[in-house]
Amino acid sequence: MLSYQEQLSNATRSQMETMLEMMTSMATKTFAGMEKIVELNMTVAKTSIEESTATVQQMLSAKDPQSFFAMTASQAQPSAEKALAYARHLAAITSGLQNEFTAATEAQIAENNRKVVALVEEVSKNAPAGSENVVNFMKSAIGNANAGYEQLSKSTKQAVEAMESNIANATAQMTQATNKAAGRAAKK
Numbered sequence: 001m002l003s004y005q006e007q008l009s010n011a012t013r014s015q016m017e018t019m020l021e022m023m024t025s026m027a028t029k030t031f032a033g034m035e036k037i038v039e040l041n042m043t044v045a046k047t048s049i050e051e052s053t054a055t056v057q058q059m060l061s062a063k064d065p066q067s068f069f070a071m072t073a074s075q076a077q078p079s080a081e082k083a084l085a086y087a088r089h090l091a092a093i094t095s096g097l098q099n100e101f102t103a104a105t106e107a108q109i110a111e112n113n114r115k116v117v118a119l120v121e122e123v124s125k126n127a128p129a130g131s132e133n134v135v136n137f138m139k140s141a142i143g144n145a146n147a148g149y150e151q152l153s154k155s156t157k158q159a160v161e162a163m164e165s166n167i168a169n170a171t172a173q174m175t176q177a178t179n180k181a182a183g184r185a186a187k188k
Contacts (some may be wrong), residue, residue: 011119015112024106026101033097037090044086084171091167098160106152109149116142 076164077127120142124135 002046011115022104025104029097029100036093040089080174084174088171095164113146123158
């Protein structure tokens with residue numbers, strides 16, 4: 001049977017190893033997400049330069065001011081649609097990364113809670129007489145911490161859902177505005 005100090009030492013070592021694994025996993029996921037964002041930005045920049053060059057060449061070939069302004073107006077909707085597509089893609093990357101972080105964190109916390117509860121149970125079996133109040137206090141503190149985490153997790157999920165809903169609404173409004181502007185430009 002392990003002594004109380006050996007149990008705590010083993011639990012601490014295990015906790016440190018688990019935290020190191022989680023931090024490594026989070027760093028790896030962060031770098032993968034950043035790579036996706038950099039790749040997206042590089043693609044958008046390259047495409048934007050190519051399209052801008054072609055657009056300027058078209059505009060320079062305009063024979064009169066009216067055709068020049070018609071070409072300018074015709075570029076409004078495709079440009080807005082590309083901006084929206086970029087925003088959606090960026091939101092998808094960041095949302096996916098956030099979901100991975102949430103899942104990893106929830107799994108880590110559940111595992112840590114399981115280990116702490118097991119440790120408290122094991123220590124309480126070997127606790128000297130009269131220490132019941134301390135053990136009950138530790139169990140109560142663990143229960144309160146778990147309840148606090150669950151509330152924080154629910155609040156975070158609600159905030160993420162609200163943010164995603166706001167992005168969807170903004171995208172829809174921007175699409176409507178772009179379509180209206182393009183329709184007006186086409187009528188002129």
